Amino acid sequence: MTKTIRLALLTSTLLTGAAWAQDVTLTIESWRNDDLAIWQEKIIPAFEAANPGIKINFAPSAPPEYNAVLNSKLDAGSAGDLITCRPFDASLELFKKGKLADLSDLAAMANFSDVAKSAWQTDDGAQTFCVPMASVIHGFIYNKTAFDELGLTPPRTEAEFFALLDKIKEDGTYIPMAMGTADQWEAATMGYQNIGPNYWHGEEGRKALIEGTSSLTDDGWVAPFRQLAKWKDYLGDGFEAQTYPDSQNLFTLGRAAIYPAGSWEIGVFGPQIGGAFEMGAFPPPVPAEGDTCYISDHTDIALGMNAATKHPEEARKFLEWVGSSEFASLYANALPGFFSLNSAPVEMEDPLAREFVGWRETCEPTIRSTYQILSRGTPNLENETWTASANVITGAETPEAAAERLQQGLAAWHAPQQK
Structure with a gap:
């Protein structure tokens, strides 16, 4: 084997290894195990296509067990990088314990009203710790x-x-x-x-x-x-x-x-x-x-960041995308009946979902x-x-x-x- 070929092979190996080293996998904890296929087939591919080097692993638990399983994982240091947040006190308690990161400075937070964010804020509204995803x-x-x-x-x-x-x-x-x-x-x-x-x-x-x-x-x-x-x-x-x-x-x-x-x-x-x-x-x-x-x-579901994640930069990048109009449209239409909380308008494809969300135009929300x-x-x-x-x-x-x-x-x- 000539020196030139050996050098080329070595260079190729190093470059491939560097590419592998750059790949980061973020794991999402969730209680929504019924929408696993939607994450795997629609949501994750859309993000990964636009963000090479970041892989997403959606790893849900059974809904009744989620709180207990999540708390155990967080205490043991084995929880995923991204945490699906229930509204109000369960998530607020995690934030107070330092388990969820403060996301108040996330640029995407500007895309949500105070009412939309209220389920994932401190009582005084000073800190927000999860990106709103949907209401019912x-x-x-x-x-x-x-x-x-x-x-x-x-x-x-x-x-x-x-x-x-x-x-x-x-x-x-x-x-x-x-x-x-x-x-x-x-x-x-x-x-x-x-x-x-x-x-x-x-x-x-x-x-x-x-x-x-x-x-x-x-x-x-x-x-x-x-x-x-x-x-x-x-x-x-x-x-x-x-x-x-x-x-x-x-x-x-x-x-x-x-x-x-x-x-x-x-x-x-x-x-x-x-x-x-x-x-x-x-x-x-x-x-x-x-x-x-x-x-x-009713504010139903949001996504936060594990304060102990080893990949905070990549996790925040994913959360910025979750707060985007692209995600809002993708998620709301993939799961009709879970309506976007993003201030950007979303055109619903399902006729019954359109009827429900249309009430926002004529009724006061609470x-x-x-x-x-x-x-x-x-x-x-x-x-x-x-x-x-x-x-x-x-x-x-x-x-x-x-x-x-x-x-x-x-x-x-x-x-x-x-x-």
Whole structure:
């Protein structure tokens, strides 16, 4: 072998080795194991194509185990470089413990409103530690075929809503609404937190509760319970033992006309229903004609950086991309029903997703009332609201008694409510 060939081979080897040495793999921790294929087939290839030398490994855990698994990994120093952030206290606690890096100076943060960032900030809003990815919107999904058969149109007001339910019940072909109380969270999340903002006036009421200038026994907080108490007559036989999957099945099999929903169902229901019937959606009906419409547009998921990552520069580069309009469009359309929090407009391809996100143009957005600050103590207001919502629907508690119990529990530990 000549010296020239040996030199060429050596140079090639060194250059290849240098290229290998430059490759950095970033691992993402997440509880969203249902969208693994979307990350692998759409999101990661888009980033890697534009950022040679940085590889992404999406490594989710089972949702119920995520918090415990993540905490163990962070304590052991084995967690991934990027951490998928739940909203509010779980992520805030990680930041306070020094497990999540401060991302306040990330340029992409300018692409998000204060409301969008609020779920991943310190209470005073001074520091932001996760890049917002998506929110979920509450409302009602309905079977358009059933509505057409019965000559029905989506309701605008509470009175129209119950007149509609009466017509469906009287006809008898369909269960008016598919929702059960066995799992409790379903009654609160798709019931109380769905319709409630129209009564407590969204952010105004939510913040007043935190500040102690209103209480859970005020009419704006009792009124949604009064509406839920009326739902009992429209949920079908045996709803007390009906689980969340049972409710999903009743709707997707065409047995129920309406499904009190979170927008995350869009991507689930579409493939299950196939072409059996077309879906539509309407926002929570307002109390009376002319009232302002409010929707729960709940901050759901974000991405932060492990403070102990060995690759902070590459991780921040990925997070800047997550905060871009390119990612916003890619993610929102890959996962219809998980809506971008980026200020850049996103054109939704899925027609049902377009209906949901279109409510942002006509309704005032808010987040679930129990998530910020108000579930830090014991009793936990979020979990207590689950029980109260289910009890009110079954008749085990009156709306007034449920509200009084929740207020007493909150006042037991939340100082602004201790008057």
